Amino acid sequence: MDVHLENITAYHPAREQDEVFALKNVSFQVKTGEHVAIIGPSGSGKTTLLQIVAAAMKPQSGVLSLGGINPWSISGGALRQLRQHLFYAPQIPPLPPRQRVVTSLSASRLGEMGLSKSILNLIYPQYSQDALNTLSLFDLNEKLWSRVDRLSGGERQRVGLAKILMSRADLWLVDEPLSALDPKRSRQAIQVLIAEAKKRGVTLIVTLHQVDVATKEFARVIGLQAGELAFDLPSADITKNILQDLYAQNEHEITQLETQLFHAE
Secondary structure, eight states: OOEEEEEEEEOOTTOOTTOOOSEEEEEEEEOTTOEEEEEOOTTSSHHHHHHHHTTSSOOSEEEEEETTBOGGGSOHHHHHHHHTTEEEEOSSOOOOTTSBHHHHHHGGGGGGTOHHHHHHHHHSOTTHHHHHHHHHTTTOGGGTTSBGGGSOHHHHHHHHHHHHHHSOOSEEEEESTTTTSOHHHHHHHHHHHHHHHHHHTOEEEEEOSOHHHHHHHOSEEEEEETTEEEEEEEGGGOOHHHHHHHTTTOHHHHHHHHHHHHHHO
């Protein structure tokens, strides 16, 4: 699915009265099957941008097109159908704590189950073999029948990523998927996402704080700064100076950036 944003301006979904825009006149296109990383300081608008693309919130102005369709110009029923082709994964995976992992993963396909099968899925998970195969990509085979509340933070985050792969969406929108993972698991997780997206022809947009991962694993990187597009470049063209300028206003994050760049060398 292709994505086209034209002059998107939007508030943060939890904004206070008179708060400034989270996004200001943001425009870019992502072709079907393309994989893009979005980076930028905290508060730069990355999560808001993903929610706009996921048609989860309507911008104040500008036009969003998903597969040639403006989601805010169609009926409610058509919008629900369009959303079935998207998968938005928030930073904290919405996994019910008392639910078993296999049930959470099978829930990624609720949209195609129908009411009776959806209810049955709570008792007898409908896609246990697919779930096991997906978990194996993240070295979590043995967690198939575990309860979510018995997983570590890193395991829960990897289960959240496995939910993406269990879906049959054409567009994956993934918000900060590596926050609970160590460097080795971070590389594995991103490489699995990219490999599976490539295999299926899925469009993949990921927000990241790990600049080294973004520039090494993605061919294209978009930088956001204070809600505006700072750059949209092939990763090979992104220099240390460009990155330092992007994070220059945040002393804590510029220190993190320098550490990441040092270890990446």
